[in-house]
Amino acid sequence: MARTNVPVTQITRAGVAAPAETNGDPVNQHVVQNNGRVVLLVRNSGTTVDRTITFRFPGLVDGQSVTPRAVALTQSTSRYFGPFPTDEYGSALQVDVDNAELKLTAFGI
Numbered sequence: 001m002a003r004t005n006v007p008v009t010q011i012t013r014a015g016v017a018a019p020a021e022t023n024g025d026p027v028n029q030h031v032v033q034n035n036g037r038v039v040l041l042v043r044n045s046g047t048t049v050d051r052t053i054t055f056r057f058p059g060l061v062d063g064q065s066v067t068p069r070a071v072a073l074t075q076s077t078s079r080y081f082g083p084f085p086t087d088e089y090g091s092a093l094q095v096d097v098d099n100a101e102l103k104l105t106a107f108g109i
Contacts, residue, residue: 023104
């Protein structure tokens, strides 16, 4: 199945309205169009369990796959991640979540 797209909201000096969050999809996972200047806001909306977000590396190093970067978010917290260099993360940033309690918002800077 195709990954669920997380739309990127471009930040401007004039300001932008806060975009709607994308609900975590632990079945299809996510993709964010990445130009190297993307920041991802991840919120754990759960109140009892820590959740994990994982950023995948699309390429190989010496013919070996690279271990994805996994980060735990404690309950009821938010964290910003990025930017994601395209030479490491690719132009289609692959993001995996372990539960729908993770909410995603992408910003272009």
